[in-house]
Amino acid sequence: MSALPRITLKKGKEKPILRGHPWVFSGAVARAEGDLSPGEIGEVYSGDGNFLGIGQFNPHSQIILRMLTRRKEVLDSSFFRERLLLADALRERGLKGKANDYRAINGEGDFLPGLIVDRYGETLVIQFLTAGMDRLKGIFLDLLVKHFNPKSIYERSDVPARKEEGLPEAKGLLYGEEVPESVEIEEYECRFRVDVKKGQKTGFYLDQRENRFSLQEVSQGKKILDCFCYSGGFSIHAGLGGAKEIELIDSSEDALERVKDHFALNHLGKLPAHLIRGDGFEVMRSLDSDYDIVVLDPPPFAKKKAHLPGASRGYKDLNLQAFRLLKREGLLFTFSCSHHMNWDLFQKIVFSAAVDAKRKVQLLGRRGHPIDHPVDLSHPEGEYLRGMVCRAL
Ligand code: SAH
Numbered sequence: 001m002s003a004l005p006r007i008t009l010k011k012g013k014e015k016p017i018l019r020g021h022p023w024v025f026s027g028a029v030a031r032a033e034g035d036l037s038p039g040e041i042g043e044v045y046s047g048d049g050n051f052l053g054i055g056q057f058n059p060h061s062q063i064i065l066r067m068l069t070r071r072k073e074v075l076d077s078s079f080f081r082e083r084l085l086l087a088d089a090l091r092e093r094g095l096k097g098k099a100n101d102y103r104a105i106n107g108e109g110d111f112l113p114g115l116i117v118d119r120y121g122e123t124l125v126i127q128f129l130t131a132g133m134d135r136l137k138g139i140f141l142d143l144l145v146k147h148f149n150p151k152s153i154y155e156r157s158d159v160p161a162r163k164e165e166g167l168p169e170a171k172g173l174l175y176g177e178e179v180p181e182s183v184e185i186e187e188y189e190c191r192f193r194v195d196v197k198k199g200q201k202t203g204f205y206l207d208q209r210e211n212r213f214s215l216q217e218v219s220q221g222k223k224i225l226d227c228f229c230y231s232g233g234f235s236i237h238a239g240l241g242g243a244k245e246i247e248l249i250d251s252s253e254d255a256l257e258r259v260k261d262h263f264a265l266n267h268l269g270k271l272p273a274h275l276i277r278g279d280g281f282e283v284m285r286s287l288d289s290d291y292d293i294v295v296l297d298p299p300p301f302a303k304k305k306a307h308l309p310g311a312s313r314g315y316k317d318l319n320l321q322a323f324r325l326l327k328r329e330g331l332l333f334t335f336s337c338s339h340h341m342n343w344d345l346f347q348k349i350v351f352s353a354a355v356d357a358k359r360k361v362q363l364l365g366r367r368g369h370p371i372d373h374p375v376d377l378s379h380p381e382g383e384y385l386r387g388m389v390c391r392a393l
Pocket of ligand 1: 200204205208212228229230231232233234249250251252255278279280281297298299
């Protein structure tokens with residue numbers, strides 16, 4: 001243990017760590033001793049010399065340290081296996097038999113900062129977002145193979161976040177059979193084909209699974225607008241829930257090709273579905289008011305705090321259009337996946353859209369992360385998905 005490199009924080013900077021936050025910013029560090037190459041595991045001490053825990057360092061990153069434990073223990077394969085089992089127990093209880101697409105490891109939310117593992121049936125897709133996790137690739141591959149016995153493990157570390165860690169983007173097969181163009185998954189009664197090699201994120205928006213299902217439950221006989229539809233997740237659930245007509249909007253041609261495939265795969269070929277390729281803002285403005293349900297699931301508009309004012313205008317505009325398009329008693333499923341958009345602000349934006357649209361609106365419920373995207377309460381930054389279901393009168 002004593003051979004581990006050691007970081008000492010400035011006096012008074014240990015508070016967040018003592019409260020369980022996993023990140024230390026470079027400004028909080030007084031002294032670093034020993035081999036601190038990117039990804040190295042080392043000990044953390046307060047300014048008073050008290051042991052605070054063990055984490056992974058990266059001198060290239062603003063987040064210089066990510067905590068893994070508060071105890072003096074050896075961080076070997078069995079340590080990480082425990083974390084994997086802890087994560088898996090949650091999914092086993094909550095999702096077994098319902099869906100074979102889920103996030104098996106959700107980074108900080110599963111106490112494994114910087115590691116994402118998504119499961120699509122027998123295919124695992126992995127992202128190493130930090131230098132620390134990148135160095136543990138071998139350990140995690142071994143653990144995942146033993147635990148899940150997957151056909152393939154594919155890396156999708158082709159994300160800009162790696163740059164902040166001084167890492168190049170990386171992508172490719174890490175284990176097992178070559179991954180086909182699309183991997184078939186089952187989510188409740190729906191079937192989807194996921195392109196894990198080229199699709200958005202790791203191929204699918206797993207975080208919306210339960211929210212898609214909640215749409216299914218209210219879709220019987222309804223005319224639905226699915227704006228920012230990607231490969232049609234919400235619409236397929238709505239179709240199987242008995243929707244009578246669906247219009248889908250997305251700017252991605254590839255996504256809309258997948259929508260067509262998903263309608264066929266789910267035997268919804270006879271359901272009137274209109275696919276519109278274009279900008280969600282513009283297309284919505286051109287539509288007439290005639291919908292029972294509108295789904296708004298745009299990409300994140302505020303990836304940085306500085307983007308919030310512009311993002312707020314974007315969300316307001318979209319929600320205003322949605323209220324304009326809804327029939328009396330129509331439902332709006334509206335989402336933000338911007339980290340910096342908190343619940344309070346999002347609700348205010350939706351409210352102000354309702355006022356401008358001259359609609360009286362009831363909030364029926366909030367919709368957030370599913371259980372396979374847990375958020376560590378000590379790390380509220382991990383929460384990003386905020387959704388509201390509203391009824392417009
Ligand atoms: N609801 C989807 C996920 C949507 S992700 C699901 O459950 O799977 C956001 C989508 O918005 C992406 O498919 C992206 O292609 C699309 N998009 C991004 N900018 C857009 C724009 N300006 N107009 C329309 N679609 C856009």
